[in-house]
Amino acid sequence: MKIEQLETFRWVARLGSFTKAAARQNATQSTVSTRIAELEHSLGARLLDRSRRQVRLTPKGRDLLSYADAILALVAEARLTVGDPAALTGGLRVGVAELVALTWLPAMVSTFHEACPRIQLDLEIGLTDVVLERLVAGEIDVGIVGLSHAPPDGFAATPIGETAFGFLAAPSMALPAPPLDPAALKDVPIISLGPGAEVARLQDDWFRAGRVAPQRFNSSSSIEISAGLARAGLGVALLPVAYFASDLERGSLVRLAVEPPPPPVRFFALHAPGGASTLASRLAEIARRSARASSWRAAR
Amino acid sequence: MKIEQLETFRWVARLGSFTKAAARQNATQSTVSTRIAELEHSLGARLLDRSRRQVRLTPKGRDLLSYADAILALVAEARLTVGDPAALTGGLRVGVAELVALTWLPAMVSTFHEACPRIQLDLEIGLTDVVLERLVAGEIDVGIVGLSHAPPDGFAATPIGETAFGFLAAPSMALPAPPLDPAALKDVPIISLGPGAEVARLQDDWFRAGRVAPQRFNSSSSIEISAGLARAGLGVALLPVAYFASDLERGSLVRLAVEPPPPPVRFFALHAPGGASTLASRLAEIARRSARASSWRAAR
DNA sequence: CGATCTTCATCGGAAAATCCGATCCAAGGC
DNA sequence: GCCTTGGATCGGATTTTCCGATGAAGATCG
Numbered sequence: 186m187k188i189e190q191l192e193t194f195r196w197v198a199r200l201g202s203f204t205k206a207a208a209r210q211n212a213t214q215s216t217v218s219t220r221i222a223e224l225e226h227s228l229g230a231r232l233l234d235r236s237r238r239q240v241r242l243t244p245k246g247r248d249l250l251s252y253a254d255a256i257l258a259l260v261a262e263a264r265l266t267v268g269d270p271a272a273l274t275g276g277l278r279v280g281v282a283e284l285v286a287l288t289w290l291p292a293m294v295s296t297f298h299e300a301c302p303r304i305q306l307d308l309e310i311g312l313t314d315v316v317l318e319r320l321v322a323g324e325i326d327v328g329i330v331g332l333s334h335a336p337p338d339g340f341a342a343t344p345i346g347e348t349a350f351g352f353l354a355a356p357s358m359a360l361p362a363p364p365l366d367p368a369a370l371k372d373v374p375i376i377s378l379g380p381g382a383e384v385a386r387l388q389d390d391w392f393r394a395g396r397v398a399p400q401r402f403n404s405s406s407s408i409e410i411s412a413g414l415a416r417a418g419l420g421v422a423l424l425p426v427a428y429f430a431s432d433l434e435r436g437s438l439v440r441l442a443v444e445p446p447p448p449p450v451r452f453f454a455l456h457a458p459g460g461a462s463t464l465a466s467r468l469a470e471i472a473r474r475s476a477r478a479s480s481w482r483a484a485r
Numbered sequence: 486m487k488i489e490q491l492e493t494f495r496w497v498a499r500l501g502s503f504t505k506a507a508a509r510q511n512a513t514q515s516t517v518s519t520r521i522a523e524l525e526h527s528l529g530a531r532l533l534d535r536s537r538r539q540v541r542l543t544p545k546g547r548d549l550l551s552y553a554d555a556i557l558a559l560v561a562e563a564r565l566t567v568g569d570p571a572a573l574t575g576g577l578r579v580g581v582a583e584l585v586a587l588t589w590l591p592a593m594v595s596t597f598h599e600a601c602p603r604i605q606l607d608l609e610i611g612l613t614d615v616v617l618e619r620l621v622a623g624e625i626d627v628g629i630v631g632l633s634h635a636p637p638d639g640f641a642a643t644p645i646g647e648t649a650f651g652f653l654a655a656p657s658m659a660l661p662a663p664p665l666d667p668a669a670l671k672d673v674p675i676i677s678l679g680p681g682a683e684v685a686r687l688q689d690d691w692f693r694a695g696r697v698a699p700q701r702f703n704s705s706s707s708i709e710i711s712a713g714l715a716r717a718g719l720g721v722a723l724l725p726v727a728y729f730a731s732d733l734e735r736g737s738l739v740r741l742a743v744e745p746p747p748p749p750v751r752f753f754a755l756h757a758p759g760g761a762s763t764l765a766s767r768l769a770e771i772a773r774r775s776a777r778a779s780s781w782r783a784a785r
Numbered sequence: 786c787g788a789t790c791t792t793c794a795t796c797g798g799a800a801a802a803t804c805c806g807a808t809c810c811a812a813g814g815c
Numbered sequence: 816g817c818c819t820t821g822g823a824t825c826g827g828a829t830t831t832t833c834c835g836a837t838g839a840a841g842a843t844c845g
Contacts, residue, residue, distance in 0.1 A: 186488065187488060187489075202792080204791085215796095215833080216834070217793090218795085219832080219833085226572070228567055229568055229572025230567055232567075238791080238841070248563075252560075252566070256556055259556045260486060263549060263553075267545045267546075268528035270529075272528055272529025274527075504821060512805090513805055513806075514821080515804080516803080516805070518822060519803080520803095522823085537812080538813065538820080538821075
């Protein structure tokens, strides 16, 4: 019985597939097959039922899985506790919402890389929804997203900070007189991100509170493009004000005094609790610190 | 971090020596050295202080040791729980007191070998004292001994059964009239085993209760030789009556009606609790069953 | 009902890791 | 100051691991 075999076994059990587990571990399917066979042979017991399309655990496999979880959790904890972070190896797949990517992701990555130089970070920038999906599916280890609602169950959520969103528009935009409530903005073109973005949800909530369906058009799934469209005077966009502070200074964008003000978006680092995720929790902690250190903080 | 490395690390920590750990694991010193170096490198931390003659744990090494204990205990438990006993491999060093060796050791070994054919049993027959010493020193994994007193602390003791001891002598021996108390046997030659044997302790206790120092002479450390001397009429020997039942039937030995009757000796399988000793506990269980099944049982 | 696709098992050669014996070096004991 | 003891290191042989290709069995679809 080897630790590597237990890890592979756990992936196969979780994903129900040798092939998927292989991809997850940067190995080939034949390697996974050999490892499982070797583990089964060393125990003298069949752990996985391959007769059906979906690989299922046998009763003994179920028993072993709980041991494997416990053992691997201890191993990970030992590595973190007694090991020098600089000696940690492996990879960590991180899903990042775009806003984060635009702001303090570089700082976070460099801080993390300093602490754990041998950990390879696989970054995926994506819409909040996609990040959450992939996190639930186990395809990423950590998701860093902003949420205006509660984080999903079953995940550890490290609060990282929050940032204010505001409706920004070009100064040339013709706008109704304040107070600007949802009804007042009803006929103003609203620049929106794709429906998977958290910003879009925030926007929808704001308008829905006023029982208004705004005239909106979707830009691509990029905050920068939204901002560009807003600068060009094509509409109003809900954007993180801190990130566009220079626009506000220059006057290329102005902030609308809307009522009610949209709630701040709280950002979280989400990861599966326990197990190998202690590396993830370390990243979460670094994310929190590097967010505090960044100019972001002023955005609260 | 590999399981094998943790095992080696634990042996080194326990024995305070690379060389001894190597001997324990059927490996060479260079292999142990490499494994430890590899473990240290993978954690990026120094675990053992080799500067002094006796290898000592560093603080981080102490941390890791507790993890290693926990991890290896889980691994062993997993092996026993989900694994087929027939697939278990490795070795088990067993120290056995002579009486056990003479009676149901063969049955026990064959039962165990049937259940775990790939486990190599290293048997050492010895006096009770020696077996206990080697157990405490960690040089054997299981000790099967008879004790008239409490088993040593810090070891799991599986009670196996008990057997009655009696003073046996040749019918031709000239003996005082009953009741035969310690004082009455004061001048009768007592055949004794070496001072490390449990029987000797039992004998001493019996006489000491009567405040008598018997006239004794030590035979070699063999029950059979003691019995032979007794048969030859050279003295009285304290022997397990069940084992000499045929002598009693034939009349080549007779049992003396002594007062008080010596207490029965209870046999235990002793092993270190937890950890890799779960294999030891399996052997203990088999020892218990095979003792019950043997004719021994009638000896109680 | 048969063709096709997906999925796991197996095989052979290449690459890597492990192990051992021999030797070197440092610390302790006489 | 020599000698013993114990760990580190090196080179070569062995074993293990890995991968890509191929085979076999079940699911899916026309």
